[in-house]
Amino acid sequence: MILRSIVIVEVNYFRPDYRSLLQQFIWQTDDIIPEIPRVHEFLNYWKDHIDAVIQEVLVCTHGTNHTRHAIFHEKLN
Numbered sequence: 772m773i774l775r776s777i778v779i780v781e782v783n784y785f786r787p788d789y790r791s792l793l794q795q796f797i798w799q800t801d802d803i804i805p806e807i808p809r810v811h812e813f814l815n816y817w818k819d820h821i822d823a824v825i826q827e828v829l830v831c832t833h834g835t836n837h838t839r840h841a842i843f844h845e846k847l848n
Contacts, residue, residue: 777833778802780810784823793826804832 782796802809810830817825 774804775801776804778804778807778810779831779833780813781829781831782814782817782825783827784825786823794823807832 778800780798784794800809
């Protein structure tokens, strides 16, 4: 059985030109849980094509008590 739910993704990141300023991007989408393939695709795209370093990602699904939290440790050049 495929279970779909609203997923909220909070990305905290640094831009190379403002390394001392933590910025935030919040995105809401409909995705399959618990695999969340759209979220994984989005984060992979970000890593490969967007010139900003992700520091932390928080993923919440609607209607559940589950929250996924990931901290990225990437060195700023």
